[in-house]
Amino acid sequence: MTDTRTTARVEALRQWIAPQHGLPPSQARLELAAGDASFRRYFRLWLADGRTRIIMDAPPDKENSQPFVAIADDWRRAGLPVPALYAMDLDLGFIELEDLGDAALHLCFEAGDCEAAATQGCYERALTLLDALQNRAPCESLPPYDDALLGRELDLFPQWCLEKLLAIAPPPCWQASRARLIEIALDQPRVAVHRDFDAMNLMRRDDELWLIDFQDAVCGPLSYDLISLLRGRYCRFSRARYTAWVDAFRQRAIADGRLPTVTDAEAFLFMSDAMAAQRAIKVLGIFCRLTLRDGKQGYLERMPHFLAHLRDSLEAWPEFAELLGWLDAVFSPALDAELIRRGIRGVSP
Structure with missing residues (x-):
């Protein structure tokens, strides 16, 4: 403006x-x-x-x-x-x-230490609020998080990140991977999805967490807000910590009826990782669009963090091995070179 x-x-x-x-x-x-x-x-x-x-x-x-x-x-x-x-x-x-004040949840994290008890306690509080959101918020009045919307989000990646920022082609497996990620998302139970359930959008006041920035909410996959929080902008948790939180969520969702009782731990972890991959791919595309189209600053610096989230989401599952291999062999070096060219610390340590 x-x-x-x-x-x-x-x-x-x-x-x-x-x-x-x-x-x-x-x-x-x-x-x-x-x-x-x-x-x-x-x-x-x-x-x-x-x-x-x-x-x-x-x-x-x-x-x-x-x-x-x-x-x-x-x-x-x-x-x-x-x-x-x-x-x-x-x-x-x-x-x-x-006015809910200025005390967003991320401000109570322990000085960037994602393994600190204080930081993890903040995440536990957010997960409790997420249970309440999914159990109370009506879903039927929200727009559907359908295949068209999921696809448009994924398409931001080849359009803005690959073509416009890096001038490279999508991997040969792109269409198959895109279709598979959409399929896994659509197979999940449907709940109200905040769509940016992140520590920056959870405000602390009177020892309670409050929800803000919910205008893009949809009726969609059960795991979306879970991974939006756990694989968000602030922390990259160990696989053990992440898996423990995902399984605890699964058990609560089975107990209160959000998930079928037959959903085992590995199946839910797979659907959560696939959902996290979809979101990370979308976020990489959005960051490039915000930079190139809207002239907003600071988003390219966040890309290595979300690329790490994307790798974490894919590497445990053999069916995504081709996409992961392309990320390592083609995408990461190209992104690294472009960030360095722009005076930004690259992907490599």
């Missing part, structure tokens, strides 16, 4: 929110609280009595905020911890929200 348009949006936001709180626009104290990978921005508003609110600015020509409103209403009625909505004008693209 250009500086001129940014200034105009902020002024329009002042004109909208100030009268709702008996303030002249010039006295509406707004400060940028956060931005994200989309075109949405979040401002903190100070009220006369010292309370604060968050104002979402989602330009209607870029973002559709109706799903956010509908999901917030549904999940709040289901007893899930989501922010209250106080006012909205979807034609303008403004929503006034409860």
